[in-house]
Amino acid sequence: MIRSPEPQVASFTADPARSTALPGYLYSDPAVFAEEKRRLFYKSWQIVAHESELPQAGDYVCATIVDQSVFVLRGRDRQVRAFFNVCQHRAHELLKGRGNVKSVIVCPYHAWSYELDGSLRAARATPNLPAFDPKEYGLAPVRLERHLGFLFVNLDPEAPSVSALAGGMFADMARELPWLGDLTFNPAYSFTEETGSLLQANWKVMAENCLECYHCGPAHKAYVDMIDVGHYELTRHDAWMKSSAPLRRNDNSAYHVGPEEPVQHNVFWHLFPNIEFSVMPGARALSAFYFTPVDAEQTRISWVTLTMPGEQLPQDRLDYLGKVLWLEDAAICESVHRGLKSLGYRRGRFVASDDHANISEINVHAFQRQYAEAMGL
Ligand code: FES
Ligand SMILES: [Fe+2]
Secondary structure, eight states: OOOOOOOSOOSOOSOGGGOBOOOGGGGTOHHHHHHHIIIIITTSOEEEEEGGGOOSTTEEEEEEETTEEEEEEEOTTSOEEEEESOOTTTOOOOOOSEEEOSSSEEOTTTOOEEOTTSOEEEOTTOTTOTTOOGGGGSOOEEEEEEETTEEEEESOTTSOOHHHHHHHHHHHHHHHOTTGGGOEEOGGGOBOTTTSEEESSOHHHHHHHHTOOTTHHHHOHHHHHHBOGGGOEEEEOSSEEEEEEEBOOSSOSSOOOOTTSSBOEEEEEEETTTEEEEEOSBSSEEEEEEEEEEETTEEEEEEEEEESTTOOOOHHHHHHIIIIIHHHHHHHHHHHHHHHTOTTOOOOBOOOOGGGGGGOOHHHHHHHHHHHHHHTO
16 A cells, blocks of 8 residues: 655644644544533633623523523613523523513422522522521522623633633724624524524534635635635734635625625634634624534534614625525535544644735634643643
């Protein structure tokens, strides 16, 4: 049998041009995934809803962070709080999906009830229970921060704030998008935990796919007709990265963008580990999409879009993004996921030459480096 010679580069290093990619087993091994839960998903900020989804007191939305059910709920004082979705009696889940809690949260199992601020209101047959203080049995709170109306939660009480990690990213968005503050949640273009897609791919495959445009030419023919990939720019910051490029042609094979339309470029901001914000050419709109792993080999995609109040996005844009670009990327990710498990795949390389900076995979390397550090690899 003819074999290729051993590669000259054999390990992951700080220099993207001389580093291998991370090994394939990290994308499907259940033991690795268990470690990712502990080191990444129980410690990073995750978007669980948009505040507009909770207009009234008592409105709630449940969300799952890998295997942790949480909910966000608007109190009578108008404040939104986040809690673990678990009764403090004997651990039944309290709420399902989304809805409105009329007066109190009542556990379906033995009917302990909780106020909207999470304090225990009543526990049947406990007045004479020895050493039982209801104050000790309120719901377990979860940290919550609000940015652009998105509700971010973090299961780690010690984690640095979103502002500390990504204040620069939100400032950059505000610079790029002067109308950012006018956008509102548009349910017509938002797909959440219940309605989003499920992909047969590890979440990191999807994150990495968003971080380079080396694949755009071969895989997204219409996209490269619309976007000037020759002027793609990639930058890296501590917890976030950015890629952006100008529009190439108003009339192109993706969708029409009028020269008078307010957005004439395309920007992606990636917030480590699994959140992506994007602005496409055309109307004023910002989408957040986030990949929540179900397990090592399946990922749920939620996609939330903010537009100008009540604005409808053109159908050709929606058709291109939802029925062409997304399907192209989904197929790529599922194929790469299968390939990463192939016995015939050795550790690949990053294409990161300075003379082709626009299509560099330098941000994929930066993602893998950040991942390796977080995982203690
Ligand atoms: S588990 Fe909730 S009341 Fe018993
Ligand atoms: Fe893509």
